[in-house]
Amino acid sequence: MPLDVIRPDWPAPKNVRALVTTRQGGVSQPPYDDFNLAMHVGDNPEQVQRNRQQLQQVLETPYEPQWLQQVHGCRVVPARADGEAPEADASFTRQAGLPCAVLTADCLPVLFCTTGGDQVAAAHAGWRGLADGILEATLRSFNVPASEIMAWLGPAIGPEQFEVGADVRDAFLTFSADSAWAFTPHPVKEGYWFGDMYQLACQRLVNQGVVQIYGGSFCTYNEKERFFSYRRNEVTGRMASIVWLSA
Helix, strand or coil, X not given: CCCCEECCXXXXXXXXXEEEECCCCCCCCCCCCCCCCCCCCCCCHHHHHHHHHHXXXXXXXXXXXXXXXXCCCCCEEECCXXXXXXXXXEEEECCCCCCEEEEECCCEEEEEEECCCCCEEEEEECHHHHHHCHHHHHHCCCCCCHHHEEEEECCCCCCXXXXXEHHHHHHHHHHCHHHHHHEEXXXXXXXXXXXXXXXXXHHHHHHCCCCEEEECCCCCCCCCCXXXXXXXXXXXXXXXXXXXXXX
């Protein structure tokens, strides 16, 4: 099966390149079928490496992506070309040909670029990182006002499937009472809610002054033929959301 990728629908400068992989097109075997790019989920490392090599052929960049050891935190690091995978949940760069990447399977990937096309960043926003401020921390890595930054929200679990307890809702309400608009009471389970990750991310970005926000139309849980979903399958692969500056 040929490699299936998503190209963000945002008006980024021409030298800003980005894509999101799907589960289609690789060599990993069930339950990681097919294009798993994560080394930490129990997949055969050789098959993951073959998938990463195939990805590199699509990227055509002089450097491999800056992979991260994601921990649902708020650490943001500058991307490096040394092959190390630092413990962080976002990276940024002003260097052409050095991709920033995050891995997800329900969590929200957010790609950033400046309107001038001189810096990009990628952030992994699970609910905990989103509540704790990973998007705000990523924005602080830029040397321009938030009004000169655009963001694209990649494939994440949709609002009809993101079931959460009151603790998750409370974590966001502590930040802003407006977060209540992103939660709908569960029709059957008392004390449970459905949360809208896309809306929550938009609230955070707008609060920081970002006005150009795009994407947010997928559901990794529902679109099982195209996306990995941890909530749906538990043992599964990961997609990559990648952004870089072309030379």
